[in-house]
Amino acid sequence: MQLETKVKAIDCLHFINGQFVESQNKKTFENINPATEEVLGTVSEGGKEEVDYAVAAAKRALNGSWKKMTLVERSKILRRIGDLILERQEALALLESLDTGKPVSLANKIDVPRAAYNFHFFADYMISVGTDAYQQDDQAIHYAYRRPVGVVGIIKPWNLPLLLLTWKLAPALAMGNTVVIKPAEWTPMTATVLMEICKDAGVPDGVVNLVHGFGPNSAGAAISEHPDVDAISFIGEPSTGTAIMKSAANTLKKLSYELGGKNPNIIFADSDLDDVIDTTIKSSFINQGEVCLCGSRIYVERPIYEEFVQRFAERVRELKVGDPLEKGTDVGALVSKEHYERVNSYIDIAKNDGATIVTGGKRPEGLTKGYFLEPTILTGLDRNSRCVREEIFGPVVTITPFDMEEEVIMQANDTHYGLSATIWTNDLKRAHRVAHQIEAGITWVNTWFLRDLRTPFGGMKHSGIGRTGGMHSIDFYSELSNITIKL
Numbered sequence: 182m183q184l185e186t187k188v189k190a191i192d193c194l195h196f197i198n199g200q201f202v203e204s205q206n207k208k209t210f211e212n213i214n215p216a217t218e219e220v221l222g223t224v225s226e227g228g229k230e231e232v233d234y235a236v237a238a239a240k241r242a243l244n245g246s247w248k249k250m251t252l253v254e255r256s257k258i259l260r261r262i263g264d265l266i267l268e269r270q271e272a273l274a275l276l277e278s279l280d281t282g283k284p285v286s287l288a289n290k291i292d293v294p295r296a297a298y299n300f301h302f303f304a305d306y307m308i309s310v311g312t313d314a315y316q317q318d319d320q321a322i323h324y325a326y327r328r329p330v331g332v333v334g335i336i337k338p339w340n341l342p343l344l345l346l347t348w349k350l351a352p353a354l355a356m357g358n359t360v361v362i363k364p365a366e367w368t369p370m371t372a373t374v375l376m377e378i379c380k381d382a383g384v385p386d387g388v389v390n391l392v393h394g395f396g397p398n399s400a401g402a403a404i405s406e407h408p409d410v411d412a413i414s415f416i417g418e419p420s421t422g423t424a425i426m427k428s429a430a431n432t433l434k435k436l437s438y439e440l441g442g443k444n445p446n447i448i449f450a451d452s453d454l455d456d457v458i459d460t461t462i463k464s465s466f467i468n469q470g471e472v473c474l475c476g477s478r479i480y481v482e483r484p485i486y487e488e489f490v491q492r493f494a495e496r497v498r499e500l501k502v503g504d505p506l507e508k509g510t511d512v513g514a515l516v517s518k519e520h521y522e523r524v525n526s527y528i529d530i531a532k533n534d535g536a537t538i539v540t541g542g543k544r545p546e547g548l549t550k551g552y553f554l555e556p557t558i559l560t561g562l563d564r565n566s567r568c569v570r571e572e573i574f575g576p577v578v579t580i581t582p583f584d585m586e587e588e589v590i591m592q593a594n595d596t597h598y599g600l601s602a603t604i605w606t607n608d609l610k611r612a613h614r615v616a617h618q619i620e621a622g623i624t625w626v627n628t629w630f631l632r633d634l635r636t637p638f639g640g641m642k643h644s645g646i647g648r649t650g651g652m653h654s655i656d657f658y659s660e661l662s663n664i665t666i667k668l
């Protein structure tokens with residue numbers, strides 16, 4: 182069976198100084214639908230020239246009407262952006278699904294509502310933010326004065342394109358910055374529509390700019406090298422983070438990094454197995470496993486290991502893989518041919534390393550086109566296998582038994598990554614004890630993906646630098662000056 186594109190997608194232009202524009206040299210590249218391998222449309226390919234133009238517009242806009250707006254006026258604009266995202270929910274969900282291959286039902290349930298909430302949350306939060314103030318006896322008072330950082334470069338990945346862009350854009354705008362955005366080359370559409378939404382919501386020209394293109398020797402590198410970009414908010418792979426850090430070093434930019442993960446999901450024998458399985462299905466395979474927080478290394482205490490593997494595999498085999506636009510699809514297509522081949526290469530590595538493929542590991546029967554892979558469970562792998570150590574970022578999990586608490590903590594931490602972890606146990610003391618020893622920026626106990634946007638979000642080790650969420654975002658997107666007044 183070959184799927185057909187049932188809807189018209191959009192051609193994507195840059196958005197600079199309030200206008201949609203082509204590249205100076207008219208260069209474009211094709212945007213491919215990963216579920217059908219058909220061309221969805223063209224994308225303008227930007228480079229240094231377009232980035233220069235966008236950064237100049239952003240720099241000018243820093244001191245224009247944007248600067249004169251009150252906090253309340255800016256908050257109203259953020260709220261309106263959130264409202265407009267919800268008004269255009271169906272169209273945005275469809276474009277997100279076409280671009281990424283994710284089920285449209287998922288985009289409707291999570292990506293788009295959460296993108297709107299990112300704006301609504303920061304619209305409220307920004308109004309309540311204070312600064313430090315200290316009285317030093319009768320000698321002096323000190324207070325901190327907050328101002329924007331300046332021009333912020335936002336460089337994005339492809340897995341949750343709209344959700345993650347809004348997670349950065351909302352607090353950047355809340356604090357009065359101007360931005361130049363570089364969406365991932367594989368998923369340009371919803372970011373482009375968001376530019377129109379920003380304009381409709383009253384964001385002044387030049388405050389929000391977007392340049393499409395690639396990373397090295399292209400728009401991404403041009404942003405990270407640009408002397409007038411003051412800060413970079415980057416989400417993507419650690420190796421890209423290294424490249425950006427090197428080019429940003431010349432102009433000492435402020436950096437916020439959210440990088441990859443190889444997250445442990447630790448299941449103790451005293452946990453509620455029904456809940457564990459329901460949630461582990463999601464934490465393993467939601468969005469085709471292409472979520473940085475997915476728990477791709479599952480560790481199960483030996484007394485329940487066999488039962489878990491059998492019951493989990495049964496449920497995984499029931500997942501419906503196929504047309505992302507069809508109601509009832511659980512797992513869509515991987516984002517691109519390149520990524521599909523990369524994920525499949527790990528299945529070959531697993532076979533070479535002597536893994537048992539409990540289920541999956543191949544293209545679903547009947548789907549001749551599109552980058553589809555059955556949700557895959559691997560067992561029997563040594564801790565040194567690349568499948569256990571490296572981020573696969575697809576619908577592939579490993580399951581490993583353990584006997585001792587210390588042993589599983591050691592295995593969970595045996596990685597360069599430190600983004601998130603999940604612990605399943607009904608023993609409260611153990612939950613705290615283990616959580617305090619796991620090297621992860623975010624640890625869930627008896628749940629997964631439950632977020633409160635006020636809490637710190639980010640990774641340790643090679644999974645990130647800094648935290649976002651609530652006050653952490655406000656601090657990154659603003660500069661504090663301390664003012665001391667002698668009494």
Ligand code: NAD
Pocket residue numbers: 336337338339340341345363364365366394395396397398400401402405416417418419421422424425439440441442472473572574600640644645
């Ligand atoms: P990537 O690093 O390949 O690309 C991310 C962005 O960086 C793209 O827009 C790309 O064009 C750009 N880029 C690439 N090279 C560049 C360079 N030299 N200079 C400037 N820009 C450059 O990542 P990806 O494949 O798009 O995304 C997947 C990765 O993102 C995974 O590792 C995943 O775990 C991570 N991720 C992390 C989080 C988090 O919150 N921690 C969230 C989502 C995704």
